[in-house]
Amino acid sequence: PDGKTLYYCSAHYEWQDSIMSDASEFTKRSQEIKYNIYRKQFDPETMTFSPRELVFSADSLNKSATLPRISPDGRYLMFTLAEFGVFHIWHHDADLWLLDLQTGKAKSTQEINSPDTESYHSWSSNGKWVVFSSRRDDGTYTRPFFTHFDKDGNSTKPFELPSADPDYHR
Numbered sequence: 649p650d651g652k653t654l655y656y657c658s659a660h661y662e663w664q665d666s667i668m669s670d671a672s673e674f675t676k677r678s679q680e681i682k683y684n685i686y687r688k689q690f691d692p693e694t695m696t697f698s699p700r701e702l703v704f705s706a707d708s709l710n711k712s713a714t715l716p717r718i719s720p721d722g723r724y725l726m727f728t729l730a731e732f733g734v735f736h737i738w739h740h741d742a743d744l745w746l747l748d749l750q751t752g753k754a755k756s757t758q759e760i761n762s763p764d765t766e767s768y769h770s771w772s773s774n775g776k777w778v779v780f781s782s783r784r785d786d787g788t789y790t791r792p793f794f795t796h797f798d799k800d801g802n803s804t805k806p807f808e809l810p811s812a813d814p815d816y817h818r
Contacts, residue, residue, distance in 0.1 A: 657683040682707035720775040
């Protein structure tokens with residue numbers, strides 16, 4: 649929100665075979681790839697970035713973090729956490745997590761998550777709502793759900809996007 653901080657994901661990967669000319673090693677070892685969340689500060693006067701700073705070490709949990717989204721007030725960072733990689737919509741273990749940027753504490757958003765996939769999320773412009781994708785109904789199809797957030801990072805029970813026809817998303 650301040651326009652001076654870039655949040656992003658990055659993974660460390662070391663090739664075991666330095667002469668391999670195709671991506672087969674990478675494909676075979678894809679479940680080893682764990683992304684962490686970093687940030688860099690931007691100085692508009694010098695047009696330079698600071699060195700990267702680790703924000704959330706997902707690999708220390710043997711997990712992978714992706715899709716960092718900052719709340720409009722700059723206090724919270726919401727992200728998706730799963731076992732590996734970055735395309736978490738295909739991971740049934742994918743859950744939404746919340747990092748309080750003031751305290752540095754991260755937590756699973758238990759009140760939002762279900763036993764199935766939660767992923768792609770976005771804050772409303774006032775930071776009081778989050779829309780996210782979920783496969784909680786049948787494990788196959790992704791549907792939009794909403795939750796309300798208060799100033800302390802607590803959320804309400806999610807609800808599916810209402811429609812005139814209750815079977816619209818089915």
